[in-house]
Amino acid sequence: MKVLVLCVLVAAAAAWPSFSEEIGVHFQNDAGGSDNAHKQQDINHLLDKIYEPTKYPDLKEIAENFNPVGDTSIYNDQGAAAETLMKELTDHRLLEKHHWFSLFNTRQREEALMLFAVLNQCKEWYCFRSNAAYFREQMNEGEFVYALYVGVIHSKLGDGIVLPPLYEITPHMFTNSEVIDKAYSAKMTQRAGTFDVSFTGTRKNKEQRVAYFGEDIGMNIHHVTWHMDFPFWWQDSYGYHLDRKGELFFWVHHQLTARFDSERLSNWMDPVDELHWDDIIHEGFAPLTSYKYGGEFPVRPDNIHFEDVDGVARVHDMEITESRIRDAIAHGYITATDGHTIDIRQPKGIEYLGDIIESSMYSSNARYYGSLHNTAHVMLGRQGDPHGKFNLPPGVMEHFETATRDPSFFRLHKYMDNIFKEHTDSFPPYTHDDLVFDGVSVDSITIDGHLTTFFDDFQYSLINAVDSGENIEDVEINARVHRLNHEEFDYKITVNNNHDDGHLATIRIFLCPIKDNNGITLSIDEARWLCLELDKFWEKLPGGTHTITRSSKDSSVTVPDMPSFQSLKQQADDAVTGGHDLDLSAYERSCGIPDRMLLPKSKPQGMEFNLYVAVTDGAKDTEGHSGDLKHGGTHAQCGVHGEDYPDNRPLGYPLERRIPDERVIDGVPNIKHTVVTIVHDPDHHA
DSSP states (O other): OHHHHHHHHHHHHHHHHHHHHHHHHHHHHSSSOOHHHHHHHHHHHHHTTTTSOOOOHHHHHHHHHOOTTSOGGGBTTTTHHHHHHHHHHHTTOSOOSSSOOOTTSHHHHHHHHHHHHHHHTBSSHHHHHHHHHHHHTTSOHHHHHHHHHHHHHHSGGGTTOOOOOHHHHSGGGTSOHHHHHHHHHHHHHTOOEEEEOOOSSOTTSGGGGGHHHHTOHHHHHHHHHHHHHSOTTOOGGGSSOOTTHHHHHHHHHHHHHHHHHHHHHHTTOOOOOOOOTTSEEOOOBOOOOBOSSSOBOOOBOSSEEOOOBTTTBOHHHHHHHHHHHHHHHHHTEEEOTTSOEEEOSSTTHHHHHHHHHHTOTTOSOHHHHOOHHHHHHHHHHTTTSTTOTTOOOOOGGGSTTTGGGSHHHHHHHHHHHHHHHHHHTTSOOOOHHHHOOTTEEEEEEEEESOOEEEEEEEEEEOGGGSOOBTTBOOOOEEEEEEEEEEOOOEEEEEEEEOSOTTEEEEEEEEEEESBOTTSOBOOHHHHGGGOEEEEEEEEEEOSEEEEEEEEGGGOTTEEOOOOOHHHHHHHHHHHHHHTOOOOOGGGSOOOSEEGGGSSOOOBTTOEEEEEEEEEEEHHHHTTTOOSOTTTTSOHHHHOOTTSOOSOOSOTTTTSSSOOSOHHHHHTOTTEEEEEEEEEEOTTOOO
């Protein structure tokens, strides 16, 4: 057998040069269109009907004839990654097709990252495309999709490509089983249909009131994409350092939790309670969704105690891990693997803390501090079958796409958020001198427009959810979801600048609740941890008094709706056929809060919030950074691909530290707040 495999590889290697030249010529000399148009078309074709053999002749030809190790000069690593993956394939060690995939499954993750490593080592696009086409037909579909997405995100070859929304590529992960069943029925009867997706639970379950937040497909995409942009498995040997990854891990999940609490306040509910390992998990969860292959997502009943999970961890292990992290916070240092101590009572301290809590490959001592976040996700996901008695597939908490659907996701992250708060509270409060921007004051803040929220309907395609059949045409099948939205508005911020024209300023905007669910007014120190980051941007201030106008649509926290898969296919095909450029740069990043969810829902009678605006010295904030002032759009919570985070200040500044005396904030002229009212219109028609 070994001799036969070797002969096949040698023969393929001999044939490779002419094939690689053919692919390269095909890509460069195809009928018109920019390179980006061809790349976008390739990605679209690779992801179309992912659970079936490709229907595109060019990809089919590559899949049948390409040899990944035929010419190793096409790789930066001389084919080392490709040889590793090919050995696993020829030894029949890879996960079969038509099987569930979870990134939290160690072996499955290793396999997906083998393919990512191959794609990441490609020098040119034809290498990337050819490997993708070949392994699409050889590997598990979930592993392939994950590797392709992170490959496009992190490889320079992926610049300019817009990844199709995952809810149209793997719809089962985002859509109730009932709707999937209706989609199959529509396909079999050849009757087009649009089917309403309902949120899980009933009115008997109070968590149903806020299901629109955790089950929002745009919020699901934000969460899974952030973890693709900043994967816990990332090592700098893949190409670059993920700047401030640990701090961003804290901040993005802190903001998700704060936003969830604002939605709870909007629905007459108290903020979410944190989870405890020795306490009851009161909220059960019935996902009402199924894997494409592998059965239904497991149910977790109400009012259960945490149980040890076979092969994962004991509950006592999690308590020990938590204790070690809290000890590090109390002592002010982390003990690294080699025994030296790392001071965390300094600006970068939260970075190190985030790395060990997650834990990522950046952790200073994973053996000692464990993997609190990642293991907790698996522990929660397995509570329906902790000992494997029923051989159930992974729970929703074991997928970043589905985790926020479970209300316990927010309990888990409130628990971790409070650990981070313990750290930030160990720092001294900011003084007047720390906060002041000499010569600059904020004179007024007004809103142009109405702060009105409402629900509208959104449709997405379920074509990829159903199988193709011989002589059975596809019919239009869509899911329709009810989702939160708001009217567009502008901030008008009047700033007085006593410096010369063109002085760079950073404008930071936060929305903070004024009262708790019992109507009791919150102090600024109580409210600051519940504040929502609405925007952060840079502006060159002219001398004197000047009014800055900023649209809510331009927020560096949010992203617009992504183009549908059908739209991406149509635009790329038109560009290739018509021989013109394809510019989809506005949608290149899908990491970010959906722009329609910038504001919390609020109530029909309205809710008051404090709108804080802090104008800080942009020259100091961006010292050492270069590039345009937009910094990749959604930099606030998602950073900039392959670059340092563009702001030197701590994330959440100036509200991330204790504020025992609100007069300190109120007495700084470059920080101002005003009361705004957000109203929910239940009868609004967009």
